[in-house]
Amino acid sequence: MGFYDLSVMAASGDEISMKDYEGKVVLIVNTATGCGFTPHYKDIEEMYEKFHDKGFEVIDVPCNQFAGQTPGTDDEIHEFCTLKYHTQFPQMKKADVNGEGAIPLFKFLKQEKGFEGFGKGPKALAMGAMLSKIDKDYKNNPEIKWNFTKFVVDRSGNVVARFEPTEKMDKIAEFVEGLL
Helix, strand or coil, rough: HHHHHHHEEEEEEEEEHHHCCCCCCEEEECCCCCCCCHHHHHHHHHHHHHHHCCCCEEEEEEEECCCCCCCCHHHHHHHHHHHHHHCCEEECCCECCCCCEEEEHHHHHHHHHHCCCCCCCHHHHHHHHHHHHHCCCHHHCCCCCCCCCCCCCCCCCCCCCEEEECCCCHHHHHHCCCCC
16 A cells, blocks of 8 residues: 555545645645644745645644644634634644554554654754653654654655654755755
């Protein structure tokens, strides 16, 4: 099974096939409306506006699995994002990205690109310290560690990168631009 064999539910309830994204560069991200990383929405929207005409798409999957930081309904989440961050990319139905209830898209992404660390810097150290209290083995499993973990799929449907929320957004934008 590959990326184009999967689908995800849109906030509207419609099933969206990943085949619709064939030939595009896709950023898939689990998001939250009440997280310290929520301002990433601004950078993701800027990337979307800058690169969309070149074949770039965003799949935004709100998730409430991390400290309950996405408590709203799909409509409330959409309203928050469009009013505060002027997002234009589509949002999917709120879903789980870890555990038995994880949607197939995220099961596939984690299988393709496991956790490789948070990098360096104060945010990376803080994430590592926090997660070691939650899951002592967090470094050795592919699970999503927190909100705003990003995966990049190339034009051929290959999962080519995983970026943890601690990664600088300009590095992600540069990586995406290199694929376009």
